[in-house]
Amino acid sequence: MLRAGAIAAVGALALTGCSSGPAEDAGADAGPLLTIPREDMGTFSQNFNPFSPNAAPMTTQSIYESMLIYNPADGNTVPWLAESWEPSEDGLSVTFNLRKDVKWSDGEPLVAADVVTTFELQRELLGGFDYLETVEAVDESTALFTFNKKFSPALFELGQQVIVPAHIWSEFAEPGNEQNSVPVGTGPYTEVSNFQAQSFDLLPNPEYWQPDKQKIPGIRMLAFAGNDGANLAAINGDVDWAPQYMPDIQSTFVDKDPEHRHYWFPPTGAEINWQLNTTLDMFADADVRKALSMAIDREQIVDVGMSGYTIPADCTGLSGNYDEWRDEDVVADCGWTEHDAEAAAALLDDAGYTAGPDGQRTTPDGEPFAFDISVGSTSSDWLSVANIIAQNLQDIGVQATVDSPDWAAVVAGYETGEFQTGIVWSANAPTPYQYYRNIMSTESVKPVGEQTFDNYHRFGSEEADALLAEFAATTEEAEQQRLMSELQTLYSDLAPVVPLFPGPEWGAYTTERFVGWPTEENPYATLATRAPTTVLVLTSLEPVE
Amino acid sequence: MGFILRRLGFYLIAFWASITLNFMLPRLMPGDPVTRMLSRSQQRLDPQQIESLQRLLGVEGGPWWQEYFGYLGRVLTGDFGVSISRFPTPVSDVIAAQLPWTLLLGGVSLVIAVIIGNLLGILAAWRRGGILDSVTPPLLVFIGSFPYFWLAMGALYVFGVTLGWSPLRHAFSVGMTPSWDLAFIADVASHVLLPALSIVLVSIGGWMLGMRNTMITTNAEDYILMAEAKGLRPRRIMFNYAARNALLPSVTNIGMSLGFIVGGALLTEVVFAYPGVGYQLLAAVQGLDYPLMQGLFLTITAAVLLANLLVDLVYVRLDPRVRVS
Numbered sequence: 001m002l003r004a005g006a007i008a009a010v011g012a013l014a015l016t017g018c019s020s021g022p023a024e025d026a027g028a029d030a031g032p033l034l035t036i037p038r039e040d041m042g043t044f045s046q047n048f049n050p051f052s053p054n055a056a057p058m059t060t061q062s063i064y065e066s067m068l069i070y071n072p073a074d075g076n077t078v079p080w081l082a083e084s085w086e087p088s089e090d091g092l093s094v095t096f097n098l099r100k101d102v103k104w105s106d107g108e109p110l111v112a113a114d115v116v117t118t119f120e121l122q123r124e125l126l127g128g129f130d131y132l133e134t135v136e137a138v139d140e141s142t143a144l145f146t147f148n149k150k151f152s153p154a155l156f157e158l159g160q161q162v163i164v165p166a167h168i169w170s171e172f173a174e175p176g177n178e179q180n181s182v183p184v185g186t187g188p189y190t191e192v193s194n195f196q197a198q199s200f201d202l203l204p205n206p207e208y209w210q211p212d213k214q215k216i217p218g219i220r221m222l223a224f225a226g227n228d229g230a231n232l233a234a235i236n237g238d239v240d241w242a243p244q245y246m247p248d249i250q251s252t253f254v255d256k257d258p259e260h261r262h263y264w265f266p267p268t269g270a271e272i273n274w275q276l277n278t279t280l281d282m283f284a285d286a287d288v289r290k291a292l293s294m295a296i297d298r299e300q301i302v303d304v305g306m307s308g309y310t311i312p313a314d315c316t317g318l319s320g321n322y323d324e325w326r327d328e329d330v331v332a333d334c335g336w337t338e339h340d341a342e343a344a345a346a347l348l349d350d351a352g353y354t355a356g357p358d359g360q361r362t363t364p365d366g367e368p369f370a371f372d373i374s375v376g377s378t379s380s381d382w383l384s385v386a387n388i389i390a391q392n393l394q395d396i397g398v399q400a401t402v403d404s405p406d407w408a409a410v411v412a413g414y415e416t417g418e419f420q421t422g423i424v425w426s427a428n429a430p431t432p433y434q435y436y437r438n439i440m441s442t443e444s445v446k447p448v449g450e451q452t453f454d455n456y457h458r459f460g461s462e463e464a465d466a467l468l469a470e471f472a473a474t475t476e477e478a479e480q481q482r483l484m485s486e487l488q489t490l491y492s493d494l495a496p497v498v499p500l501f502p503g504p505e506w507g508a509y510t511t512e513r514f515v516g517w518p519t520e521e522n523p524y525a526t527l528a529t530r531a532p533t534t535v536l537v538l539t540s541l542e543p544v545e
Numbered sequence: 546m547g548f549i550l551r552r553l554g555f556y557l558i559a560f561w562a563s564i565t566l567n568f569m570l571p572r573l574m575p576g577d578p579v580t581r582m583l584s585r586s587q588q589r590l591d592p593q594q595i596e597s598l599q600r601l602l603g604v605e606g607g608p609w610w611q612e613y614f615g616y617l618g619r620v621l622t623g624d625f626g627v628s629i630s631r632f633p634t635p636v637s638d639v640i641a642a643q644l645p646w647t648l649l650l651g652g653v654s655l656v657i658a659v660i661i662g663n664l665l666g667i668l669a670a671w672r673r674g675g676i677l678d679s680v681t682p683p684l685l686v687f688i689g690s691f692p693y694f695w696l697a698m699g700a701l702y703v704f705g706v707t708l709g710w711s712p713l714r715h716a717f718s719v720g721m722t723p724s725w726d727l728a729f730i731a732d733v734a735s736h737v738l739l740p741a742l743s744i745v746l747v748s749i750g751g752w753m754l755g756m757r758n759t760m761i762t763t764n765a766e767d768y769i770l771m772a773e774a775k776g777l778r779p780r781r782i783m784f785n786y787a788a789r790n791a792l793l794p795s796v797t798n799i800g801m802s803l804g805f806i807v808g809g810a811l812l813t814e815v816v817f818a819y820p821g822v823g824y825q826l827l828a829a830v831q832g833l834d835y836p837l838m839q840g841l842f843l844t845i846t847a848a849v850l851l852a853n854l855l856v857d858l859v860y861v862r863l864d865p866r867v868r869v870s
Contacts, residue, residue: 042814042824043643045634052632053582053598127597176601177633194722197642197820198715222719222818228698229714229818236706236713408581408831453595 030217039244042225043197048183051125060162061534063185068159070430072268072321073523091150091475098141103207104165105190112137117166125176150473156430198223215542242508243529260512265309267320269503270428275457276421290336291347293498296392297339305385310504315492319502322432327485334492345396361397370399371420376407414456417448440464440496459496516540567842578629578833625840630832636840647821651806654744662752667788670760685750697743697816711739714818740817759791800856804849
């Protein structure tokens with residue numbers, strides 16, 4: 001939550017400009033290291049186990065690599081450890097052809113057995129991949145995955161799993177509890193150096209398979225117990241890459257050195273929705289949900305609540321991550337994500353939620369039409385979004401109260417279905433399959449009182465089930481595209497949730513010491529430091545001459 | 546001797562009560578560690594993985610009494626288990642990595658605050674109604690009542706950012722390796738100074754006022770009059786007669802503060818990005834990391850009890866009346 005939890009206090013520190021010299025040197029002659037802050041870890045533990053949910057930063061970015069990388073900024077797929085892959089005709093298997101020139105950082109070659117071991121460990125330790133029947137090494141550099149059912153999103157899920165060396169990991173007695181403090185990986189910067197609780201360095205992998213792309217001397221991670229310290233470091237010019245939330249970034253950060261400092265927030269994060277608990281009578285009617293959606297002013301939400309860092313949502317509910325799938329006809333056709341208070345009021349009148357003489361609306365049962373909007377108290381940006389929604393609703397006679405306890409309490413309410421409305425993130429994967437499944441498939445609906453970790457709003461449509469199943473079973477691209485269009489039409493008809501805006505992928509940098517960053521014109525990756533695309537940035541940056 | 550044995554028995558019971566509370570309280574909080582992790586990661590973890598994660602982290606749970614006795618046994622053998630929020634790092638490693646910095650920061654600020662605060666208190670009470678006595682206490686109390694966060698940020702801004710006198714973050718310069726050579730020690734000292742002084746600034750008022758008030762009472766005692774009548778030098782009377790007797794409540798306070806140092810200084814750690822157990826404790830509570838919480842609480846409890854025991858022992862030495870009763 002720290003990412004979204006904006007604290008304005010740093011603004012006070014940033015009032016005056018203060019450029020400073022480069023970060024302290026690396027002690028090596030190679031020049032400064034690429035310095036990156038990590039704002040939500042007060043201290044680091046030397047844990048480079050990629051199966052651990054809280055491994056040290058950069059473990060799955062610069063030490064271990066995956067077979068392919070999906071880049072949401074441009075919608076393209078980059079072959080990485082695998083040079084190619086072929087799904088079978090029947091859709092029940094996929095073959096990955098590994099590159100033959102890849103070596104682990106201890107000099108051993110990458111082989112298909114490493115892939116097999118990785119998936120064994122992943123399934124044993126963390127579960128998932130239920131559709132996977134077997135993983136086999138056909139030969140040294142070919143891995144064959146077979147499925148027990150057709151599941152087209154599998155390609156990206158399998159391809160983006162980071163691979164670990166079998167010759168190391170098969171030796172570990174308890175791989176789940178292994179701290180792996182001296183990791184052996186295929187990534188560009190694998191050599192851990194000077195590990196301290198407050199910082200550590202990653203130096204170049206001597207055996208890297210793309211030596212021409214290791215242009216920077218190394219990576220240095222700094223630990224911060226909150227956004228303020230990390231923002232101060234960025235504003236002061238002590239770090240090269242700032243992936244954390246920064247309030248009013250233009251004046252606090254960029255204006256200090258407009259020549260070198262830049263930011264880019266592509267709207268490719270998870271879609272942020274206002275979820276209405278559809279088990280409640282007042283939210284069971286799609287027209288009511290659409291009316292509430294039309295009552296809110298998304299321009300204001302994005303400009304004021306989100307500091308203009310993102311864009312308003314449309315009727316497909318898809319974030320910028322899914323631009324290739326977006327059906328422009330659906331977008332053009334629908335009006336329920338446009339701000340139109342009069343139409344919203346008319347729609348509510350038709351649905352029986354009429355206004356009394358005091359202007360306050362009542363439900364058809366005669367109860368006041370009033371509810372809470374739950375948001376965690378630390379997310380100040382989402383809190384202001386919720387307040388704008390409440391104001392907008394007030395204009396059409398609907399009484400919404402913003403309720404902001406601790407996130408843990410809010411989420412506990414979401415999970416058991418004991419909430420009225422709330423602002424919630426959503427799934428973000430290479431295809432919109434998981435997103436739509438979590439939002440409108442009956443499979444993901446649990447009764448109120450039973451814990452669920454997706455579909456908090458508890459909405460399911462059998463039509464959506466059928467389309468999702470068909471999508472999972474087809475590997476042909478045109479057919480997938482058609483099914484996804486139908487899902488978007490269905491979403492637009494049903495309005496299962498009220499989409500607000502795509503989450504922006506935060507990222508700011510300075511070209512004072514390194515150049516070659518991804519930009520809007522050259523979106524070869526996002527500026528995220530915890531995404532699969534991070535390694536693309538690490539292998540593109542070069543020091544300033 | 547009987548006194549000390551009685552005290553020891555009392556400490557044993559207090560220790561048992563507090564480790565039991567340490568066990569119970571975290572478990573009364575809603576939720577469990579894995580769903581906390583899930584909600585923090587905002588769906589970056591796959592819901593299907595929850596059961597496997599629970600198994601991996603060993604939080605499936607059993608009957609509470611089974612957990613409780615297991616916990617007691619582990620506490621006695623010094624095994625705190627594996628941290629959940631820092632999985633798979635053992636709790637003892639997490640604490641051991643942070644504790645030295647917390648002790649350094651807390652110790653330095655406590656020593657400075659105690660020495661300066663008590664000296665100011667002694668002098669203020671000795672010259673009652675003087676400038677020191679009329680200006681300093683209200684001023685220090687005024688500063689002490691500022692929100693610490695604000696004060697620390699202001700100090701960091703003025704002395705760190707604008708004047709550049711102090712480093713902006715961390716316990717030592719990035720790139721250095723801890724060692725006992727002079728350059729490193731000097732570096733650590735320059736990093737600890739501003740955070741420590743910010744704590745001193747807000748805590749010194751309490752020390753000064755406490756000392757001043759006790760001193761005033763002591764100054765009215767007959768033996769002070771007697772000492773003056775004997776013609777002893779004022780300085781000797783001030784320190785050896787008045788201050789020495791006024792020191793007892795301060796010693797109790799020092800003991801308490803010593804114990805609580807171990808709890809860390811959360812806000813200082815956040816503002817100055819200083820390593821320490823305070824932020825670790827916050828993270829453990831937020832993530833419902835039972836083993837780490839238990840480990841940290843236990844460390845704090847043990848430190849507070851130990852400090853109190855020390856104070857009791859020092860009292861026996863300082864105050865003959867304790868020995869007699």
